[in-house]
Amino acid sequence: MNQVFYNESDRIVWEEDLEDFIPYKIFDAHVHFWDDSFLPLKDPQRNNFVNSDLQITERWNKQMFPGRDFDYLVFGMPLANADIKANNEFVVSELAGKPNSRKNRLVTPECKTEDIYNDVVKYNFVGMKPYRQFSTTGDINQCRIQDFLTHPQMELANEMGLFITLHLSRYHGCADEQNLIDLEEYTTKKYPNIKWILAHCARSFTYWPLQKAINRLRQIPNIWYDISAVSDVMAQYTLLSKEDHRRILYGSDNFTANAFHGRYVAMGRFWYQIGTPEYAKKNNIHTNSKPILAIYEQLLAFKHAAQLAQLRTEQINDVFYNNAKKLFDLKSM
Numbered sequence: 001m002n003q004v005f006y007n008e009s010d011r012i013v014w015e016e017d018l019e020d021f022i023p024y025k026i027f028d029a030h031v032h033f034w035d036d037s038f039l040p041l042k043d044p045q046r047n048n049f050v051n052s053d054l055q056i057t058e059r060w061n062k063q064m065f066p067g068r069d070f071d072y073l074v075f076g077m078p079l080a081n082a083d084i085k086a087n088n089e090f091v092v093s094e095l096a097g098k099p100n101s102r103k104n105r106l107v108t109p110e111c112k113t114e115d116i117y118n119d120v121v122k123y124n125f126v127g128m129k130p131y132r133q134f135s136t137t138g139d140i141n142q143c144r145i146q147d148f149l150t151h152p153q154m155e156l157a158n159e160m161g162l163f164i165t166l167h168l169s170r171y172h173g174c175a176d177e178q179n180l181i182d183l184e185e186y187t188t189k190k191y192p193n194i195k196w197i198l199a200h201c202a203r204s205f206t207y208w209p210l211q212k213a214i215n216r217l218r219q220i221p222n223i224w225y226d227i228s229a230v231s232d233v234m235a236q237y238t239l240l241s242k243e244d245h246r247r248i249l250y251g252s253d254n255f256t257a258n259a260f261h262g263r264y265v266a267m268g269r270f271w272y273q274i275g276t277p278e279y280a281k282k283n284n285i286h287t288n289s290k291p292i293l294a295i296y297e298q299l300l301a302f303k304h305a306a307q308l309a310q311l312r313t314e315q316i317n318d319v320f321y322n323n324a325k326k327l328f329d330l331k332s333m
């Protein structure tokens with residue numbers, strides 16, 4: 001999936017369903033920059049991901065979001081075997097000419113806090129990007145936050161007032177009791193200065209986790225959400241209708257998880273990333289429409305959720321830009 005194609009159905013959905021809805025100014029709070037050269041030569045993960053630097057990202061955004069103005073919160077790709085240091089430095093150099101974009105430093109439990117501190121000071125990282133893939137327990141599905149982001153690292157983030165973009169692990173994501181207890185303890189007792197951005201609607205790809213957890217999440221201070229990759233209307237609607245919309249940020253997860261024709265499909269409480277099925281690529285089915293990019297599915301879900309929740313235009317503008325402007329202290333340009 002290292003090529004992104006834009007098809008006629010994408011163009012029609014943009015023009016007829018999205019063009020009038022998407023604001024001019026956009027801050028994308030979930031973007032990965034990556035190059036395969038960060039992996040060892042024969043690593044099997046090579047060619048799994050789109051090589052994405054600033055130029056490629058901007059070029060694609062021009063096609064997917066014609067006429068829009070973008071800034072970003074960027075991090076590298078949290079892959080085992082990858083050269084984390086090189087990926088972090090790549091993000092730094094790529095964003096040198098984007099004063100209103102921000103970056104998180106990839107961290108693994110092996111990263112020394114003094115190195116993180118030095119990088120934050122030297123390169124102006126605003127936060128950290130840990131990932132469950134690096135869990136010290138070896139269980140990437142059922143690990144707790146502390147298993148892939150160490151307490152000394154959280155202490156540093158707390159001292160420096162850093163952001164942490166958090167992809168929650170554990171089967172039930174934000175509805176998991178242990179995750180909720182940890183978040184409540186960290187935000188109200190141990191690390192009150194950390195600003196958490198819970199990726200993928202607090203990792204709620206179906207109706208269920210947010211429906212279960214939203215009444216507790218909305219009480220937790222210092223958390224925000226990015227809406228990246230979630231193409232389920234009910235998850236987006238629960239967030240928009242039950243949370244303070246000022247805590248919600250637009251994010252895409254391009255080009256890691258959202259630049260393919262397909263979507264994140266909810267099947268009950270199960271969900272999975274599903275690309276275009278083979279049979280749908282043939283023309284003998286009952287429509288001449290083709291599947292659209294997952295990023296457009298996400299935007300359609302958000303649009304429909306916003307309609308259901310009766311969001312006003314200025315609230316939609318807040319999600320796409322103004323909330324990030326305030327949070328990251330962006331300058332008017």
Ligand SMILES: [Zn+2]
Pocket residue numbers: 030032253256257
């Ligand atoms: Zn991501």
